[in-house]
Amino acid sequence: MADHLPQRVRVERRPVDEAESRRANGPDWDRYADEYQATHGDFLGNTGFVWGPEGLTEDDAGVLGAVEGKDVLEVGSGAGQCSRWVRLRGGRSVGLDLSLRQLQHSRRLDEESGVAVPSVLGTATRLPFGPGTFDVVFCSFGALQFVADIDDAVAEVARVLRPGGRFAFSVTHPTRWSFPDDPSAAGLTAATSYWDRTPYVEVDDESGRVAYVEHHRTLGDWVGLLAGHDFRLVALVEPEWPEGHERVWGGWSQTRGRLIPGTAIFAADLPPG
Template structure:
């Protein structure tokens, strides 16, 4: 829920966005809106965040945590790893440098265009798949691990089919690690300053945030779940939750990223990283 930023003006203009709204949004409308949004925003997003994300680096969150330090996926040497919601795929390319056989998947053709370009720039070839995370185009037990750094999970109307699909394509004991905006952030406005410290809505209000055009069609959609919602959905899909990381704001780190800032980061978490493994 971080589209209230001047950087998004290009995508909003392209899509005819007239303002925010709160209402129920189903799977079909969520998919259509987010294809349109990320295709329209891909160039601006990479221009703004590309230098921080890198071409072949695995950044988990705006707080600066990286896979090279955390090793949440364990040793990926000679392992099959799926990145879901890959964007320009820097995480998948980094995994390849660590000896993994990585595959990167995203819904947005615009983002995958940048991923293909960066494959060429880096010389690190990652297979790129355009698909919906709710319908993964892979055989059962195809991967040893799956990961997602702010990709796909917040943008689907129902996270349970995504988790079920991830469980299906993982081998028994396979890891599923994903990062999302911390659910507690939902109660505050998307403002890195003092206005972002005032509660404006209920934590238990799961009505999606969306932006709409003049006809009321969604041009951007993001869905809220509580911590309990995530845990129940994971357990329902057959996952065991090994850890839940709520990164603290790094001392001396001054960079703002959308709603993430030192002011807010010192008071409450901005990211939740769920570390799971498939049972069996």
């Protein structure tokens, strides 16, 4: 969940629809983008591909499969670090993000790295691409957990993928939702039901507007969503916290990571044509 909770917001758990989620999360990421890139940019790397706070890289995970010569879409691309990794390995990657400020950082890193990623402003529930445009669609801790209408997002991925295409994504591990968002030992005691899918919401105390939203799905929910759009699950990776990795990222830390998973990575394929 959020690692940028300011003093002026209060946390709630309540239903939030897609329109309200989008109105909150786009501006929130615009506000937070500079701090996010300053705090996490070195860890991510300008041309790196990290699946989550544990630091598991795509070089080690191999979840996407070979990308050389393939058309690849990154949903929730942020500053495009993962898409640059794809381009350096011969893939034709494109980025999409809801935050204009994140895409401005992507343009900055295009210039700094010399590896340019074409990127568009858009939402996961309405991808601005034609049917069968891509061989691979992926999302590394990006848009999916900020989307209310997740069935629409998965349907859109299926639509823009070619037959046999791969969909890979990482999200906060669903079991983490039972625990407080606290990286210390105090965050190791389950406080809420794993099956409580009520969204996590931050509300601006001054305006009363929703300022940030995350949506929870169980492991079974994700498997059902994929199966419902004809995807065949080929991998579910739960990275262990590596020895000597002392980075704290929001609710993630060595203290917690040694005992409970923080990230779930799914890979699923459409049937071949």
